Amino acid sequence: MADNTFINDLSGIIRGGAPLVLAAVGETFTERSGVVNLALDGSLMLSALAGFAVGINTQSILLGSLAAMLVGAVVALIVAASSIELKQSQVAVGFVLTLLCRDLAVFLGTSYRGRPGLPAPNLVIPILSDIPLIGPIFFRQDVFTYLSLLAIIAAWFWIFRTKPGLALRSVGERPATAFARGANVNRLRYLYTALGGALVGLGGAAYTLNVTTKWSDSDISGNGWIALAIVIFGGWYPLRVALGVYLVAALRTLATGWQASGVPIALLNAIPWLLMVGTLLAVSGPYLDRLLKVLPPGLHPLVRTVLRAKPPAALGTIFEQEGRS
Amino acid sequence: MTTLIRTSTNRVANLFVTLLPALFVVLVLIGMILSSIDKDPALAARNFIEGAIGSDARRADVLMMALPMLLCASGLLLTFTAGLWNIGVEGQVTMGAIFATIIAKEVTSDANSLLVIPAEFILAMIGGALWAAVAAILKTKGNVNEIFGGVALNFIATNVLIYLLTGPWKSGTYPQTAVFEQPALLPRLMPGLSLSLPAILVAVTSFVLVFFILRGTRWGLQLKAMGKSERSAYLLGVRTSRNVLLSMMLCGALAGLAGALLVLSPIARGRLLTGVSGGVGFLGVLIVMLVNTQATWVPIVALFFAIVPIGTLKLQNSMTLDASLGNVFQSALVLAVLLANGIRSRLQKSASIK
Amino acid sequence: MRVELEHITKTFGKLRANDDISMTLEGGQIYAILGENGAGKSTLMKILSGYQPADSGRILLDGKEVAFETPADALAYGIGMLHQDPLDVPVLTVLENFALGRREGLLPNRRAARAALADHANRLGFLLNPDAYVDGLTIGERQQLEIVRLLSLGARVLILDEPTTGISAEQKDTLFKSLKRLVADEGLTVILVSHKLEDVEALCSHVYVLRQGKVVGQQAMPCSTDRLVALMFGQSIERTPRPPIERGPLVLSVQNLSIPGRRLVVRNLNLDVHAGEVIGLAGLDGSGQNAFLRACAGLQPPTEGRIVLVGQDVTRCGYHEMVRRGVAYAPAGRLEEGLVAGLTLTEHFALAMPGGAWVNWKAAQQQAEKRIAHYNIRGRPESLIQTLSGGNQQRTLLALLPSDLKLLLMENPTRGLDVESARWVWTQLLDRRAQGTAIIFMSPDLDEIMEYSDRIVVFFGGQATLVDDPAQTSVSQLGQLIGGKAV
Numbered sequence A: 001m002a003d004n005t006f007i008n009d010l011s012g013i014i015r016g017g018a019p020l021v022l023a024a025v026g027e028t029f030t031e032r033s034g035v036v037n038l039a040l041d042g043s044l045m046l047s048a049l050a051g052f053a054v055g056i057n058t059q060s061i062l063l064g065s066l067a068a069m070l071v072g073a074v075v076a077l078i079v080a081a082s083s084i085e086l087k088q089s090q091v092a093v094g095f096v097l098t099l100l101c102r103d104l105a106v107f108l109g110t111s112y113r114g115r116p117g118l119p120a121p122n123l124v125i126p127i128l129s130d131i132p133l134i135g136p137i138f139f140r141q142d143v144f145t146y147l148s149l150l151a152i153i154a155a156w157f158w159i160f161r162t163k164p165g166l167a168l169r170s171v172g173e174r175p176a177t178a179f180a181r182g183a184n185v186n187r188l189r190y191l192y193t194a195l196g197g198a199l200v201g202l203g204g205a206a207y208t209l210n211v212t213t214k215w216s217d218s219d220i221s222g223n224g225w226i227a228l229a230i231v232i233f234g235g236w237y238p239l240r241v242a243l244g245v246y247l248v249a250a251l252r253t254l255a256t257g258w259q260a261s262g263v264p265i266a267l268l269n270a271i272p273w274l275l276m277v278g279t280l281l282a283v284s285g286p287y288l289d290r291l292l293k294v295l296p297p298g299l300h301p302l303v304r305t306v307l308r309a310k311p312p313a314a315l316g317t318i319f320e321q322e323g324r325s
Numbered sequence B: 001m002t003t004l005i006r007t008s009t010n011r012v013a014n015l016f017v018t019l020l021p022a023l024f025v026v027l028v029l030i031g032m033i034l035s036s037i038d039k040d041p042a043l044a045a046r047n048f049i050e051g052a053i054g055s056d057a058r059r060a061d062v063l064m065m066a067l068p069m070l071l072c073a074s075g076l077l078l079t080f081t082a083g084l085w086n087i088g089v090e091g092q093v094t095m096g097a098i099f100a101t102i103i104a105k106e107v108t109s110d111a112n113s114l115l116v117i118p119a120e121f122i123l124a125m126i127g128g129a130l131w132a133a134v135a136a137i138l139k140t141k142g143n144v145n146e147i148f149g150g151v152a153l154n155f156i157a158t159n160v161l162i163y164l165l166t167g168p169w170k171s172g173t174y175p176q177t178a179v180f181e182q183p184a185l186l187p188r189l190m191p192g193l194s195l196s197l198p199a200i201l202v203a204v205t206s207f208v209l210v211f212f213i214l215r216g217t218r219w220g221l222q223l224k225a226m227g228k229s230e231r232s233a234y235l236l237g238v239r240t241s242r243n244v245l246l247s248m249m250l251c252g253a254l255a256g257l258a259g260a261l262l263v264l265s266p267i268a269r270g271r272l273l274t275g276v277s278g279g280v281g282f283l284g285v286l287i288v289m290l291v292n293t294q295a296t297w298v299p300i301v302a303l304f305f306a307i308v309p310i311g312t313l314k315l316q317n318s319m320t321l322d323a324s325l326g327n328v329f330q331s332a333l334v335l336a337v338l339l340a341n342g343i344r345s346r347l348q349k350s351a352s353i354k
Numbered sequence C: 001m002r003v004e005l006e007h008i009t010k011t012f013g014k015l016r017a018n019d020d021i022s023m024t025l026e027g028g029q030i031y032a033i034l035g036e037n038g039a040g041k042s043t044l045m046k047i048l049s050g051y052q053p054a055d056s057g058r059i060l061l062d063g064k065e066v067a068f069e070t071p072a073d074a075l076a077y078g079i080g081m082l083h084q085d086p087l088d089v090p091v092l093t094v095l096e097n098f099a100l101g102r103r104e105g106l107l108p109n110r111r112a113a114r115a116a117l118a119d120h121a122n123r124l125g126f127l128l129n130p131d132a133y134v135d136g137l138t139i140g141e142r143q144q145l146e147i148v149r150l151l152s153l154g155a156r157v158l159i160l161d162e163p164t165t166g167i168s169a170e171q172k173d174t175l176f177k178s179l180k181r182l183v184a185d186e187g188l189t190v191i192l193v194s195h196k197l198e199d200v201e202a203l204c205s206h207v208y209v210l211r212q213g214k215v216v217g218q219q220a221m222p223c224s225t226d227r228l229v230a231l232m233f234g235q236s237i238e239r240t241p242r243p244p245i246e247r248g249p250l251v252l253s254v255q256n257l258s259i260p261g262r263r264l265v266v267r268n269l270n271l272d273v274h275a276g277e278v279i280g281l282a283g284l285d286g287s288g289q290n291a292f293l294r295a296c297a298g299l300q301p302p303t304e305g306r307i308v309l310v311g312q313d314v315t316r317c318g319y320h321e322m323v324r325r326g327v328a329y330a331p332a333g334r335l336e337e338g339l340v341a342g343l344t345l346t347e348h349f350a351l352a353m354p355g356g357a358w359v360n361w362k363a364a365q366q367q368a369e370k371r372i373a374h375y376n377i378r379g380r381p382e383s384l385i386q387t388l389s390g391g392n393q394q395r396t397l398l399a400l401l402p403s404d405l406k407l408l409l410m411e412n413p414t415r416g417l418d419v420e421s422a423r424w425v426w427t428q429l430l431d432r433r434a435q436g437t438a439i440i441f442m443s444p445d446l447d448e449i450m451e452y453s454d455r456i457v458v459f460f461g462g463q464a465t466l467v468d469d470p471a472q473t474s475v476s477q478l479g480q481l482i483g484g485k486a487v
Helices: A002-016 A018-032 A040-058 A061-084 A090-112 A134-138 A143-161 A163-173 A175-180 A185-211 A223-233 A238-260 A265-269 A271-284 A287-294 A297-307 B002-036 B041-053 B056-081 B089-104 B113-142 B146-166 B197-216 B218-228 B230-235 B240-264 B280-290 B295-319 B324-353 C041-048 C071-077 C094-099 C110-124 C139-152 C169-186 C197-203 C225-233 C289-297 C319-324 C334-338 C345-352 C361-375 C390-400 C419-434 C446-452 C475-482
Strands: A122-124 A140-142 C003-012 C015-025 C030-034 C056-061 C064-066 C079-082 C157-161 C189-194 C206-211 C214-220 C250-260 C265-274 C278-283 C304-309 C327-330 C407-410 C438-442 C455-460 C463-467
Touching (some): A018 A143, A018 A163, A040 A223, A143 A238, A163 C094, A175 C071, A238 A271, A265 A271, A265 B146, A271 A287, B002 B041, B002 B324, B041 B295, B056 B197, B056 B240, B089 B113, B089 B240, B089 B280, B113 B146, B113 B240, B197 B240, B230 C334, B280 B295, B280 B324, C003 C041, C015 C041, C015 C214, C030 C041, C030 C197, C041 C079, C139 C157, C139 C169, C169 C189, C169 C197, C197 C225, C214 C225, C250 C438, C265 C438, C278 C289, C289 C407, C345 C361, C419 C438, C419 C446, C446 C475, C455 C475
Parallel strands (some): C030 C206, C079 C157, C278 C455, C407 C438
Antiparallel strands (some): A122 A140, C003 C056, C056 C064, C206 C214, C455 C463
């Protein structure tokens, strides 16, 4: 019996983490191309609303998801265009945009509060779902969860195993080199920002069309920031990013358990934020160097890969071709 | 001094060239949104203006509403000048409100308000400054970006607030404290109007203080150098880590004062509630971004921004429009100005080439 | 392939970087584009290799006019350029950098790329480890990688921009041998952009001399050095005579110093520096000179050893403390590290001036005017520092230094400066030297090190070798020391 609850919990974690996985993997693409989308939180809310509204008005999960993806892509593209065409700071535009999208979502969503939603269909994958342990966790899920798992694998494969992925990495690290090798830096930034934004939008849809099946801005608010922090914590590696999301989801599940034993819920809600600060401290602070000093040199490469979080060197910068006006 | 004045006049012109078109565009867009949900934009505009400045009482409300924004924006002028994104200002406001409440809720009806009110202010400043110090230390010692530190601390502050209001400080059925006794609250200047002298004094003094810090002190120049190039400033002798901590703490103190006003001012509820910070911190950020970190324009913009919540209150009552429309307007305006700045620079650049 | 440039002009704002330049380059030769810093050589080559468009003029390859949109375009036509700071991606491996930009399908063919890399590298006599990370390579090795890459993609014209700065004598040897072989065996054209006469004399068969954006002459090699110098500068340059100075009291004593650097560690460094001495630090990029300078400035704590300044142990002192004790550190990146872009000259002086809490703007402006006059800075007190030219920024940097320094640490005093500004900088530095300041500087330019140093410290692999009498050492010997060869 305890076995079953454990498997249920794990399955719930994978399911509950799906929206954030989509958002964080999407942001990984965006940041790898050199653009930081600080509007993620607001974008997540606005696209969640769009998905919900279109979804229940058309009674179609597909159309709702497409609407959400469109909103997410547009918001991200505004950040990219402000930086590339108008030379404004990505942080400044992103921050204002996150407030605006959040305010828009709250305002436009007032008439959608309390209305029943549209749960996403479950899909049990034959054969694979009968594998003990792994089967029930990964292969008895809904559409959005499958998409999130696909996104992790596709992102890893694309970034690290393909030619265009190599080009993407060079754009984020040293745009001058990418340009010299024939890449159109700004066009790629637009493409990957749109892709990342669309994934964020899909994550938003995953909230309202699956996880919560209702519109409630307070439920979603704040998760976008956690996604941004997880991208850093994950070192811009899709697999590590996903791990970070599941860690947060697991802690939330644990927290609901503790609530039953009397810990005030308000303090439990603070846990994801403490975790966020903790993970950022771990990867950004001087602790990595101190840890390396203590460990034998043979372990250094391994520890570095697991814990290092160096941002793409050109993140947030504007790429200007020399000598062109 | 002459050079400083000369650049100011240029900025005036700049502000109008970008602000007015941006304002126009945003108003048109909002009008379109209103039409799409079957609300008459013209009627909304009339109600809004009447609700905001239609009577003495409303105008007093606008002034009082502007004071917390002025406090936050003043503090943020310091941190923005130093190149910091003190997004944690919301949490610092909340903490200021909480710390002020520590005294306020213990005050009895026969207390001396001349002692109580300054004590509340001081405690609020301490609360805000401490909360800001956490974010600053996370940055200087832990290399955690102050945006993320600030966001996390904002949410943690909200959680602490909710915990207090649903737990030890709860009074009655709703998550809020009891109403504070009169000596704890800020006194009205005259009956019928919400104006309160201590609040006005504190806000204006803070702004003037920040203004002179930035214009005339060595510390202000150091902050400016840090904001432009942290590395070069350090090599030129500026103690950058210490200044990060100091500027954040000073901003936190002013934000804490804003929090105190949001609880004790005549336009507030006279008790601690959830959502007490009300987005005032973020509005401060927007104000400073709108004026491009130029101190001179902050009071006027704060007044302008304060008109919005007062006016939308009337809209909510008379036309059932959610008050969040006001927030939409404010953030849309700042975004439009940012974009307009970019467009203008681009047009200028291509004009100079021809 | 014959390359013809016709009437190339390129203007940046008010500066005419290239002014109606025409030249013809036949295949199978090694050409030099010679000129001092700021003459317009790099700009011209960037236009030829597709990095920048010219404002006007034409490029013809074998008689046909071509226009490039991007460097990849130019490479498709066979023109490739090696930049002074090679354009690679430091966090990727050698193999990944080599493969980046190759015309292939979706999935990279690792094996083919590995084979191609090994093949081309061997041909040129280069040793490259495909799995090494580029941020761990020396500049010389990064150059080799880029050359191999360009050749593997079919470059017929190879442009090298100041390739010998910062590489060892051994690496330079290898490079020159390979270039000669490429030209002789495969008929490639090599264009060497340089301001170093000895490299030009060693390698090239034709020289084009640029001065202030124009072609002022062309010569077939061999020809006399004086002739080239005359073309480059318009007159023969005079070396500033360096008066011998009495060695003053001991200023700095470094004992058994070990410092963690970016890649390697400086170990067991011992050095005594006296007032009025100029010590030059030579070595490949990242061999430890930088770490040593920073340690002396208090910017980097050493792991072992002691630093003693005028008799006091300052090993644990931080940067601001060292400044109080009379040490100054002038970084190479003027705008990135030394000056604050966005601040005016007056504000810089106000920042550097001692004083109380309130800034006396009037006094600061007067101080700025005084220093501007004294240091001959082309700028006004209210000018923003980034609007000044590199030379004037360097003058400002020096003007900001306090007057009686015990120790002046300079990272690269004449980086990117034209000859006149460089000479002015050294006049100022020698002035300070006469007043008793000890100066330690590093520079990738061996000529500069040889000319101005009383003593030289050569860094290689974290170890330091002291050269007590530069007058007895030749530049080539110095180059070999830098490459690790004992002399």
